[in-house]
Amino acid sequence: MGFSSRLTSLRKNRGLSRDDLAEKLGVSYSTISKYESGSREPDFGTLQKISDIFDVTTDYLIGKSNNTNTSDNNNNPNRAFHNFEEISEQEKEYLEEQLRIFRKIKDNK
Known part of the structure; x- marks a missing residue:
């Protein structure tokens, strides 16, 4: 699997639209579309x-x-919960329900 398919998969798994990701990166929707189609690749800084956005x-x-x-993940087992703004409302509701259960x-134990 190459960059374009991994980016698409990561974005969708996080519940982000192309517009959401474009805003986070400071690029246009069409740039994200080109990354995902494989017709363009990001520069090293992007x-x-x-990498930081998706950890x-x-x-x-x-x-x-x-x-x-990432090395941060290896050193911090709670790293998955470092950035709650990237969690969708549906994911938040699910996690809250799981916590209640x-x-x-x-x-009861």
């Missing part, structure tokens, strides 16, 4: 920003590695 390595983004973990089970 690649690093994408994956640049090696993963360019298809050099299947390991998505967990607490109920915990209280």
Whole structure:
């Protein structure tokens, strides 16, 4: 899997639109569209920003590695929850419900 398909997959898995990602990167919608179609590739600085947004390595983004973990992830097990603004409303609701269930089970033990 190459850059274009990994970017598309990461964006969709986060529930981001192309416009959302374009805004975060400071580029246009058409630039994101071209990245995802494979007709354009980001410069190194933009690649690093994408890596930060999705908390994956640049090696993963360019298809050099299947390991998505950044060194920060390896050192901080709570890293997955460092940036709540990237969590969709649906994901927030799901996590809140799971927390309610967990607490109920915990209280009943």
